[in-house]
Amino acid sequence: MTEMPTAEAAVSTCLARIAAREAELGAWAYLDPERALAEARMRDRGGLRGPLHGLTVGIKDIMDTGDMPTEYGSPIYRGHRPAADAACVAVLRRAGAVILGKTVTTEFAAFHPGKTRNPHNPAHTPGGSSSGSAAAVADGMVPVALGTQTMGSVIRPASFCGVVGYKPSFGLINRTGVKPQGEGVDTIGVFARSVDDAGRVAAVLIGAPPEDFGTTIAQPPRIVLYRGPDWSKAEPAAAAAFEAAAQRLADAGAAVSTLDAPAILRDAFAAHVPLVLYEMARSYAPEFIAHREQLSAMLGGMIEEGWALSYAEYAAALAAMEAGRRWIAGCFADADLILTLSAPGEAPKGLESTGDSAFNRLWSGLHLPALTLPFGRGPNGLPLGIQLIGPFRGDAKFLGAARWVEAILR
Numbered sequence: 001m002t003e004m005p006t007a008e009a010a011v012s013t014c015l016a017r018i019a020a021r022e023a024e025l026g027a028w029a030y031l032d033p034e035r036a037l038a039e040a041r042m043r044d045r046g047g048l049r050g051p052l053h054g055l056t057v058g059i060k061d062i063m064d065t066g067d068m069p070t071e072y073g074s075p076i077y078r079g080h081r082p083a084a085d086a087a088c089v090a091v092l093r094r095a096g097a098v099i100l101g102k103t104v105t106t107e108f109a110a111f112h113p114g115k116t117r118n119p120h121n122p123a124h125t126p127g128g129s130s131s132g133s134a135a136a137v138a139d140g141m142v143p144v145a146l147g148t149q150t151m152g153s154v155i156r157p158a159s160f161c162g163v164v165g166y167k168p169s170f171g172l173i174n175r176t177g178v179k180p181q182g183e184g185v186d187t188i189g190v191f192a193r194s195v196d197d198a199g200r201v202a203a204v205l206i207g208a209p210p211e212d213f214g215t216t217i218a219q220p221p222r223i224v225l226y227r228g229p230d231w232s233k234a235e236p237a238a239a240a241a242f243e244a245a246a247q248r249l250a251d252a253g254a255a256v257s258t259l260d261a262p263a264i265l266r267d268a269f270a271a272h273v274p275l276v277l278y279e280m281a282r283s284y285a286p287e288f289i290a291h292r293e294q295l296s297a298m299l300g301g302m303i304e305e306g307w308a309l310s311y312a313e314y315a316a317a318l319a320a321m322e323a324g325r326r327w328i329a330g331c332f333a334d335a336d337l338i339l340t341l342s343a344p345g346e347a348p349k350g351l352e353s354t355g356d357s358a359f360n361r362l363w364s365g366l367h368l369p370a371l372t373l374p375f376g377r378g379p380n381g382l383p384l385g386i387q388l389i390g391p392f393r394g395d396a397k398f399l400g401a402a403r404w405v406e407a408i409l410r
Contacts, residue, residue: 007040007054007098014056014100018141024122026115027136029061030068031101040098050096052204057092058136058145061102062109063188064177065089072179073105073114073129076291086177088146088188088205095204100142103132106354108284109148109181112296113351119161120382124347127157128354130191134161137191144201145191150182150276152343152360154189155372159342159385160355162374164406166190166198169393170367173205180283182276184318185364195371195406199399212396216403220253221336226389227258228340229266230358235345241376241384242341245409249339252408259331259338265362268324271317272365278314281306321365325392328366332391336401342385346378359387369395371402375409 015033022028036056043054064070064082071077084090089099104114106129116131118124119139126135130147134157137145147154149167158165167189180186188205192198196214203213225246227234234242250256261269281288281303287295288303295303331338341359348355363370369390376384388405390398 007043008037010054010056011036011040011098011100014142017139021119021139021141025117025119025135025139027103027132027139027141029071029073029102029104029132032068035067036098036100043096043098050094051210052092052201053096055097055144055201056100056142057097058100058103058133058142059089060130060133060145060147061105062148062179063089063146065099065102068102070102073107073109074287074294076287076294082177084177087174088178091205103130103136103145105129106131107296107299108179109150109153110280110299110302111354112298113354117351118347118382120347121380124349124380124382125160125351125354127160127343127347129153130157130189131354133191134158134163134165137161137193138163143193144197147189147191148178148186149189149360149364150186151272151364152357154191155360155370155385155387156343156355156357158191159372159374159383159387160347162383164192164195164198164374165372166192166195166202166399167364167370168202168206168395169369172393172395173202182279183283184275184279185367187364195399195403198371202395206395208396213399215400216407217336217397217400220255221401221404222255222257222334223249223337223339224257224259224331224335226261226338226340228359228362229261229269233344233356233358234341235378237376237378238341238343238345238384242386245375245386246339249405249408257335262327264327265324267320268365269362271320272361274309274313275317275321275365277302277306278309278317279306325366328368329392332394336390336397337405338389340387340389342372342387346380346382346384349380363389367392369398371399373402373406373409
């Protein structure tokens with residue numbers, strides 16, 4: 001992260017960029033410049049300086065903030081003021097970070113888009129559901145932002161916007177005060193401009209020693225290429241970037257092999273959508289029952305699908321996912337990383353959709369850490385991304401391997 005002489009200077013720089021670009025991008029759901037500057041001045045006056053002193057952070061608007069509205073991307077909660085910060089926000093403040101404002105989320109972090117546009121071309125989607133966080137970091141409005149992922153809501157928008165997106169292993173970052181969607185897979189993630197930046201913030205949120213999340217592996221990693229059951233969705237430019245990345249890593253000394261998609265992973269992939277829909281129906285039961293008319297048709301339909309699923313279908317989805325988790329754990333006995341695509345291609349044109357999560361859902365369901373790195377450009381000149389996957393709760397070593405990959409690909 002770029003070092004600033006004071007927290008106030010850092011905030012002022014971010015606010016100037018936002019003033020120049022926000023009207024075009026629409027990355028922010030709430031921003032109060034005077035409040036942010038006051039918080040920065042308080043940080044500068046303080047005697048103790050935490051590990052994130054003066055770092056400006058954007059917070060996805062499904063995470064509670066006690067000093068600003070939290071509306072979850074829904075008119076149901078317009079003007080809603082939580083009583084306290086979400087745990088992740090409180091931890092960032094304790095470490096000295098300045099919460100700049102709330103970034104745009106899709107409706108309840110599902111699929112109905114918000115106002116945000118892609119900073120590389122405003123005619124294209126930024127992805128979702130962490131749309132504002134990805135766009136704000138990509139456009140230089142803020143160096144770091146938080147998002148969440150249930151299907152592909154960190155990795156895909158980070159890829160579309162050309163930044164680093166890191167989704168840690170499930171459960172590593174406390175989710176208290178974050179609006180739940182699929183409680184069995186929801187994970188808080190970090191958007192940043194480098195693996196170093198993402199790791200530094202993640203270490204604070206997790207409570208891990210910074211040095212554990214701040215080193216690079218000494219030897220080239222063992223990398224498994226995974227194309228998966230939906231590889232036919234990969235656009236030609238993305239598939240070519242994937243092959244080029246794999247070749248470059250092999251040329252740099254990585255041991256590269258291939259993993260075919262076995263039936264057990266195909267079953268886990270298929271289980272993810274019914275699992276999330278079932279849990280989503282229950283997470284959003286209060287809004288569905290009391291405020292159905294204020295939900296989008298898209299989200300209302302998804303909730304209805306979730307209510308239509310039986311417990312037996314949910315239990316079968318859970319069993320398929322658990323079997324996949326047990327099987328994938330064995331793969332990492334002989335591998336450090338899995339390499340796949342972050343998205344089918346560059347950000348699609350239009351704002352009516354946030355894109356396809358086909359290359360993300362499996363890893364979210366398996367609870368594994370995932371990270372996307374910008375690599376290449378699509379036919380419209382927008383960023384492409386490659387995705388790295390690591391072993392469950394092996395995040396420190398995973399980020400060390402990701403740093404090695406980042407250095408080779410950049």
